[in-house]
Amino acid sequence: MNDTVYLVGFFCAIAIGFWLGRRDKRKKVRKSKERLSKEYFIGLNYLLNEQTNEAIDTFIKALETNPDSQETFDTCIALGRLFCKRGEVDRAIRVHQSLLARPSLTKKQSLMVQLELSRDYYSAGLLDRSEGLLTQLVEVNAGFQVEALELLLAIYQQEKEWLLAIEIGKKLLKNNVVSYSNLVAHFYCELAEEQVAKSNTTEGREYLKQALKYNKQCVRASLVLGKLEYSQGNLKESLKALQKIYNQDPNYISESVPLLEELRLEQSGSVQKSVNSYLQKCLKDYPSVAIVLSLAKEIEMKQGAKDAGKFIAEQLARRPSLRGLNQLIDIHIGIAEGKSKKNLGLLRELTRKLSDGKPLYRCINCGFSGQELHWQCPSCQHWGEVKPIHGVEGQ
Ligand SMILES: [Zn+2]
Structure with missing residues (x-):
């Protein structure tokens, strides 16, 4: 119902704007536009009757009749987006492919359709096709850079291609999208955890250093570094890494407690004393x-x-x-x-x-809750927003 109301409003606005803007043009032009206006309403009628295939044909035909019409181009783009949002990806692809086949498209219009088509492919799970189109768009750099990079980043995250994701994240940072520093740090942590699991401590340490370079507040990097140093017998270094969490995000101090207990059990009097005084300080403040x-x-x-x-x-x-x-x-x-x-x-x-069965962690962005800590929320896909629950049933 909302879609229908939106569509009626949208098409009426285009029709009125078209009429007001063009009424003083020459008769010949008016005749062509009147035909276009008629096609709009035929297309709209098809849409309202849920005859979407007929509607697509009508709008594409309108574009053929008036290849230079920006209004028709915008309508087709809006129609494709609407289909994609409603999960009718096949129809969205059909609209955008038909648009792309129009020789009259300007270079900018053609690139815009490529971006829309890459979104359709992404929604349909055709990641390779989407990636191919987006890579071309990024190389051309014609005004859709940030949108294309963001979609590429989503693809590389799904594919767990962390090095490629880092590359794209850095390009986004160069485009002044500062919020990506947190993501880049998490991607480095993903790489570090892979290396630590393979006992490649030098590589692991280097990736963690990069993670903290991009986000000094990255709790995950401190936790992984604490584990890495502990595995190498560097008890003081391990404790130092874990203590950083106090300033980075005290919500996560509880995550460091099991390793702090391991450190306390080691035969090192000074470390044992330091762990206990640190825990006392945490108890007082958090x-x-x-x-x-x-x-x-x-x-x-x-x-x-x-x-x-x-x-x-x-x-x-x-x-x-x-x-x-x-x-x-x-x-x-x-x-x-x-x-x-x-x-x-x-x-x-x-x-x-x-x-x-009570959840121990909750995402502060979408409210997803569970018994395991996910650095990337399985529901909203945000990074670093699933946190330990505090209170009677939690921490
Ligand atoms: Zn979430």
Whole structure:
């Protein structure tokens, strides 16, 4: 219904504009335009009756009758876009291919149709064809540079061609689209993770350096660097990398806690002390249940379960948390005996059911939630916007 209203308004506006603008022209020209106007309304009528193939034929015929008409060209472009948006990609391709076959098109018009056609191919999953057209457009550089680069970038992300994606991201940055620095950093992180998985630490380190060059706030680069340094036995360097997250984005501190615990278990007194004082600082400034439980583990190891339980209970009174409650019950189950132990077991079962299946991460852009951290949101495809959930059921 909205499409229909849009179309009626759109075509009426074109028809009125056409009439007002051209009424003082010579009779011969008027005759031609009147014929064009008639074809518009025939095409519109077909569209309203959902006879889309007939509508396409009519509009293309209008273009043949008046090859120099900008109005007809714009109408065909709008029609193709509408089909593409509605998922009728075959029809969009037909409109744009018919347009492209018109010898009367100017160079600029021809390039514009190529861009539209590459969008159609992309929507149809014909990535190679889309890429071919877009590469030509980028080389020509005739006014559609940013649109073509953005579509190429989407293709290379789908294909996980990270080096090509970086190249395009850098071209977009040269076109002053600054928001792409975050994406370029993530693409470098993708490459770094591939290299780290293959134990190519030198290459991995270099890619992470590039990631941080493009985005100093890239938490992911710090996390991967922390893991890389830890795998090489560079404990202090690993801790240094993880501590950067405090300033980069404290929402993600909880993601570094498992590795911080690994570092704490190493036989290095200074690192152990530094990890604990860092966790204390995080608890004070950016408290989360992951930090509370990690500090509780340390207390349990040094002072025993009762003190650990007391610490968790104090923290829970300040910031209620299901995960904290579960841990507190577990500690008391370990200490209790007889009927109390049995009752605590029942309570634990209940709280487990409450927390099971609850999402741990949510995208701040589209609201997608899940139990895994995705650096690229599977729903809206944005990078670095899926974050740990805080609050009673989260961190
Ligand atoms: Zn999202």
